[in-house]
Each structure stands twice: as structure tokens, then as C-alpha cells.
Amino acid sequence: MTHFIDQIKETLKSKQQTIVLPEGTDSRIQEAAIRLHEEGIIKPVVIGNVPELSERGIEVINPETYAYIEELVEAFVLRRKGKTTPEQARELLKQVNYFGTLLVYTGKANGLVSGAAHTTADTVRPALQIIKTKPGIQKTSGAFIMAKGDMRYVFADCAITIAPTSEDLAEIAVESAKTASAFGIDPKVALLSFSTKGSAVSEETEKVSRALELTKEKDPALSIDGELQFDASLVPSIAAKKAPGSEVAGQANVFVFPTLEAGNIGYKIAERLGGFEAIGPILQGLNQPVNDLSRGCSADDVYKLSYLTAAQSLQ
Ligand SMILES: CC(C)(COP(=O)(O)OP(=O)(O)OC[C@H]1O[C@@H](n2cnc3c(N)ncnc32)[C@H](O)[C@@H]1OP(=O)(O)O)[C@@H](O)C(=O)NCCC(=O)NCCS
Numbered sequence: 572m573t574h575f576i577d578q579i580k581e582t583l584k585s586k587q588q589t590i591v592l593p594e595g596t597d598s599r600i601q602e603a604a605i606r607l608h609e610e611g612i613i614k615p616v617v618i619g620n621v622p623e624l625s626e627r628g629i630e631v632i633n634p635e636t637y638a639y640i641e642e643l644v645e646a647f648v649l650r651r652k653g654k655t656t657p658e659q660a661r662e663l664l665k666q667v668n669y670f671g672t673l674l675v676y677t678g679k680a681n682g683l684v685s686g687a688a689h690t691t692a693d694t695v696r697p698a699l700q701i702i703k704t705k706p707g708i709q710k711t712s713g714a715f716i717m718a719k720g721d722m723r724y725v726f727a728d729c730a731i732t733i734a735p736t737s738e739d740l741a742e743i744a745v746e747s748a749k750t751a752s753a754f755g756i757d758p759k760v761a762l763l764s765f766s767t768k769g770s771a772v773s774e775e776t777e778k779v780s781r782a783l784e785l786t787k788e789k790d791p792a793l794s795i796d797g798e799l800q801f802d803a804s805l806v807p808s809i810a811a812k813k814a815p816g817s818e819v820a821g822q823a824n825v826f827v828f829p830t831l832e833a834g835n836i837g838y839k840i841a842e843r844l845g846g847f848e849a850i851g852p853i854l855q856g857l858n859q860p861v862n863d864l865s866r867g868c869s870a871d872d873v874y875k876l877s878y879l880t881a882a883q884s885l886q
């Protein structure tokens with residue numbers, strides 16, 4: 572069976588997409604960069620002082636000696652509209668994630684993958700400040716493509732919004748459905764809870780059922796249901812008992828978690844106990860692709876997320 576990353580690779584051939592890997596000193600990043608460079612489908616650009624990679628023909632940029640640093644400073648200051656001075660920009664550009672994000676923002680690269688050696692907050696903050704969300708999108712969110720054999724699911728938000736409101740959940744649902752479609756999954760969205768269709772009633776369950784109403788207002792054509800427990804969303808025989816008549820229960824493939832605690836814990840359980848590959852978190856709704864990694868990632872995760880990021884830059 573063809574891995575979906577192989578399908579993505581086909582779409583990237585002859586497109587010459589460039590992906591920045593800011594954490595050049597991390598051995599997993601180095602291994603992924605070498606593999607990407609040797610395949611020659613996308614071009615990795617590695618940040619740091621890593622002559623062993625330039626010796627192999629990989630483009631390496633050392634921010635300390637970068638000739639166009641003042642161009643980045645100028646772009647940074649203009650973008651921040653009075654929130655960042657040139658002095659502050661020069662200081663922040665010493666951080667590899669700010670430097671790499673500015674390379675993407677100024678069009679010197681098509682996307683960025685980082686977070687193997689940085690927390691999510693330190694990875695995504697430059698993107699939130701500089702790349703920003705697309706018009707009409709209030710907040711970015713982090714989705715994982717969860718893959719095992721021919722099973723493919725989207726889990727969100729697993730990375731960004733700690734305590735989402737009903738409005739946040741509705742936006743996450745719509746954006747996650749788009750992510751699913753972009754990567755070949757026909758979305759059926761479950762708004763997850765500890766309750767199915769009123770089996771429990773509390774502030775938490777009402778937050779999710781309100782999110783269903785809001786999502787339907789935003790995108791009436793979306794196939795979505797909630798609130799659903801995970802078993803009811805996935806297993807047809809349980810769906811028939813707990814949510815009879817639902818067109819999503821028992822068949823969901825996009826799972827929207829009610830809080831970041833649930834989403835982040837949930838994806839790691841599926842990955843570590845369930846044997847799913849977890850590719851992401853893919854940041855949804857940004858103007859340009861900047862994607863995070865888990866600090867627990869492997870070189871293979873870096874490699875796959877790089878291809879996925881390159882594909883996003885063409886969407
Ligand atoms: C994402 C996160 C880092 C943002 O927090 P923060 O840096 O304190 O953000 P701030 O409130 O200072 O805002 C910084 C900028 O980002 C923007 N921003 C914050 N959250 C945002 C979001 N979800 N989407 C888009 N922009 C956002 C703000 O508007 C602000 O922009 P401005 O400077 O142009 O005004 C924070 O929500 C967080 O830590 N989330 C959890 C991350 C995590 O640990 N996940 C688990 C592992 S994956």
C-alpha cells in the first residue's frame with residue numbers, strides 16, 4: 572500500500588519547494604535534512620553552524636553571518652507595526668525560530684518545520700506574531716494526521732488553545748475539515764465529549780453542543796455531529812445504540828477535542844499505545860505554513876512533516 576506521504580511526494584515533484592529547518596544542531600533534524608536532500612524532491616534549508624551538512628551540499632544558513640539580516644529586521648519591524656523596535660528585532664532574530672519564520676515571511680522559503688528542540692510556545696510564537704492567521708480566522712490550531720495502515724484520521728486541537736470556547740471549537744472543526752480534505756480524507760467531524768447527545772448535561776457538554784450549532788451556521792454543508800463520546804463517534808455498533816440516526820457517529824474521521832488537555836493526551840495515547848503515526852501538529856489557518864513538532868519526535872516524523880508542509884505551501 573502506498574503511504575500517503577508517497578502520494579504527497581508525487582505532487583511535489585518539479586515544484587522546488589524550500590523548507591526551513593531551524594534546529595540544525597539536533598541530530599533528528601540533521602538526519603531528516605540529509606534524507607530530504609538525497610531524495611531531491613524538496614530543498615531543506617538548515618539554520619545553524621553545521622558545516623557537516625554544508626559539506627554534503629545542503630544549504631545551511633548561520634544567522635550570525637547572514638548577509639541579508641537587515642532585510643529581515645526591516646520586514647520584522649514593518650510587520651509588527653510599532654510593537655517591535657529594530658533593536659528588539661535584531662535581538663529576537665538571534666533565536667532560530669524567529670530567524671526561520673522571517674525567511675518564510677520574506678519569501679526566501681516556502682515553509683518551516685521546528686519544535687524538535689523547542690516547546691510549542693517558542694516554536695509558534697514567531698509565526699503568530701509575523702505570519703499571522705488568514706483573514707477571517709481568529710485563532711490558529713494544531714491538527715495531527717494520525718495514520719496506521721490504511722487508517723487516517725485528523726485530531727485537533729492538540730497543540731494551541733488551552734481552553735477553547737464554543738466559538739473556538741467551531742473554528743477548529745471547520746479548519747480541521749479543510750485539513751482533512753487537503754490530505755485526501757473526506758471529512759466526517761465529531762465534536763468529542765464525555766457525553767453523547769445529552770447523556771450527561773453540564774457546562775462542558777453544553778459548550779460542545781453549542782459548538783455544533785455554531786459550526787452548522789459557519790458551514791451548513793459540513794458533515795458533523797456532537798456532542799459524541801469517542802466510542803460512539805468511531806464504532807458503528809456503539810453509535811447505533813448511543814446516537815441512532817446520526818450521519819457521523821460510527822464513521823467519524825476528524826475528531827475535535829473539547830480541551831487541549833484532551834487533545835494532547837489523546838493523540839499521544841493513540842501514538843504510543845495505539846501504534847499510530849502522528850504527523851504534526853500542523854498549524855491551521857496561518858497565511859503561510861509553519862509547523863510544529865513534538866520534542867518526542869523521530870527523524871522520520873521530521874522528514875514526513877517537511878513533505879506535508881511543502882504540500883501545504885502549494886494549497
Ligand atoms: C500558543 C501560545 C504560545 C500563545 O501564547 P502567547 O505567546 O502567550 O501569546 P500572547 O497572548 O502573548 O500573544 C502573542 C501574539 O500571538 C497572537 N496569538 C496568541 N494566540 C493565538 C492563536 N491561537 N492564534 C493566532 N494568534 C494568536 C496574539 O494575538 C499576539 O499577537 P500580537 O503580538 O500581534 O498582538 C499559548 O496559547 C500556549 O502556550 N499554548 C499551549 C502550547 C502548548 O504547550 N501545547 C502543548 C504541546 S503541543
Ligand SMILES: CC(=O)OP(=O)(O)O
Binds near residue numbers: 851867
Ligand atoms: C505537540 C506536543 O505535544 O509537543 P511537545 O511534545 O514538544 O510538548
